[in-house]
Amino acid sequence: MIHLEGATLIQLDNNIENDVIGPSTKDYEKVFYNPAMSGSRTRSIILMKHIIESGYLGGSEIYAIDGLAASGLRARRWLNELPEKLVNRLRVTVCDMNENSIKRAMENHQRFPPNNTGGVLNWRQGDLRSAVLDQGWHWVDVDPFGSPMPFLDTAIQSLAKKAILEISATDTAALAGSSKTALMRRYGARINPDNLAHDSGLRVLMACIARTAAKHDRFAEPILSVWDSHHLRLSLKVRKSIEMANQLEKMLGWRIAGPNEKEVSASMQEGLTPKSSTESLPMHCFLPLSYPVNREDKRVSGPLWIGPLGDSAAMASFTEEEVISMCTTEYDPKNPMNWSDRDFELERRKIIRSIKNIKNEAEIIEGEFLILTDDLASWRNVGSPPSPIKMIELINKKGFKAGLSHYPKPSFRTNAPWDVIIESLDQTQPPI
Numbered sequence: 001m002i003h004l005e006g007a008t009l010i011q012l013d014n015n016i017e018n019d020v021i022g023p024s025t026k027d028y029e030k031v032f033y034n035p036a037m038s039g040s041r042t043r044s045i046i047l048m049k050h051i052i053e054s055g056y057l058g059g060s061e062i063y064a065i066d067g068l069a070a071s072g073l074r075a076r077r078w079l080n081e082l083p084e085k086l087v088n089r090l091r092v093t094v095c096d097m098n099e100n101s102i103k104r105a106m107e108n109h110q111r112f113p114p115n116n117t118g119g120v121l122n123w124r125q126g127d128l129r130s131a132v133l134d135q136g137w138h139w140v141d142v143d144p145f146g147s148p149m150p151f152l153d154t155a156i157q158s159l160a161k162k163a164i165l166e167i168s169a170t171d172t173a174a175l176a177g178s179s180k181t182a183l184m185r186r187y188g189a190r191i192n193p194d195n196l197a198h199d200s201g202l203r204v205l206m207a208c209i210a211r212t213a214a215k216h217d218r219f220a221e222p223i224l225s226v227w228d229s230h231h232l233r234l235s236l237k238v239r240k241s242i243e244m245a246n247q248l249e250k251m252l253g254w255r256i257a258g259p260n261e262k263e264v265s266a267s268m269q270e271g272l273t274p275k276s277s278t279e280s281l282p283m284h285c286f287l288p289l290s291y292p293v294n295r296e297d298k299r300v301s302g303p304l305w306i307g308p309l310g311d312s313a314a315m316a317s318f319t320e321e322e323v324i325s326m327c328t329t330e331y332d333p334k335n336p337m338n339w340s341d342r343d344f345e346l347e348r349r350k351i352i353r354s355i356k357n358i359k360n361e362a363e364i365i366e367g368e369f370l371i372l373t374d375d376l377a378s379w380r381n382v383g384s385p386p387s388p389i390k391m392i393e394l395i396n397k398k399g400f401k402a403g404l405s406h407y408p409k410p411s412f413r414t415n416a417p418w419d420v421i422i423e424s425l426d427q428t429q430p431p432i
Helices: 033-053 073-080 101-109 149-157 182-188 197-215 261-269 312-316 320-327 341-353 358-365 375-379 388-397 416-429
Strands: 002-005 008-011 020-022 031-033 060-064 088-097 120-125 139-140 158-169 218-230 231-240 252-257 286-287 299-305 369-372 403-405 411-416
Touching: 002 033, 002 120, 008 312, 031 101, 031 158, 033 073, 033 158, 033 218, 033 231, 033 320, 033 341, 060 073, 060 341, 073 088, 073 120, 073 320, 088 149, 101 120, 149 197, 149 341, 158 197, 158 252, 158 388, 182 197, 197 218, 197 252, 197 299, 197 320, 218 312, 218 358, 218 416, 231 358, 312 358, 320 341, 358 403, 358 411, 369 416, 388 403, 388 411, 388 416
Parallel strands: 020 031, 060 088, 060 139, 088 120, 139 158
Antiparallel strands: 002 008, 158 231, 218 231, 252 286, 252 299, 369 411, 403 411
């Protein structure tokens, strides 16, 4: 069975005895390919292009490892879909404990070689936790079954002085707060399982990564964060800096659901909530790590990252034009998948959908409020939820910034004070 993901071909064995296709449980003998991670692989290509072109990784060879490679498709897409001048600098390694996975990845690399001839694909069979420690890597991707925590310490130790670390977590029951014991055991945190639980989960994971980096005199900052169906994903810049690592505590704190006036005032004083009257209180607010909270209080999520979860320049590179030019291919009636023109169009739409609203949110990623419009209507006990686009238009007219969020619920992000948000909401409601 031959399949096309993005612009890259992969041959799979549709005999369940040999390959596992789709979300599944661990099986170390079978080759694993999950089409639900297609968007994650697409986003890594766009991000890698931006990072290399920005000069952050210098101007020489770039050593990248697809750390739990499974089918090896992520690494192969890097080499096939990135521009040739960038691929010529890449030295990519696929790593997996499964001998069959390594064999299949290299067979696919030979059978469907990348359009770019300058890139190098190597392989290592073994445990990522030991396989990465013999050199400094510029790009490390960790995409495990379940929690990434067992791999985190050695992944960070393996990084060059300036590097990119991409981390996936599929233990969303824990990171969204519904499995409280697993959440506390793995991440040392609590999460209120409300509609912002996945954002809180990303922030808890970010806090864990940042603390681990600081132990090794490194500072980690997020450049892209995504909740996508069954997994959470963080992409980070990590660099050696004792000075910045010493400032980590300023980026950690708590999220409070339904905060009282005292908590909102404290959040405003710390610059974590825009200054506003407290006549109407927001749905959520952040508080610094030093603020005394009752960790048994179900309103409290954390400890978690209270800074921005993305970088505006990186997010702005996620344009439809970019992803179409790099990660899609035109219909070919002689294609080996026997796909129709309609199949190619559906793949193209899926690729575009994987970057939806990331660019829109770029300019407002530092906004203090992530507002889910359904929750906003319920909170204020008004009729129908407002259109996020209408709310953005009204807030922008008032001189503040607002933009659609790529959080997969109707939502927007803004730096407007809470009373401006409420005033805008009231304007969306029909007259009584």
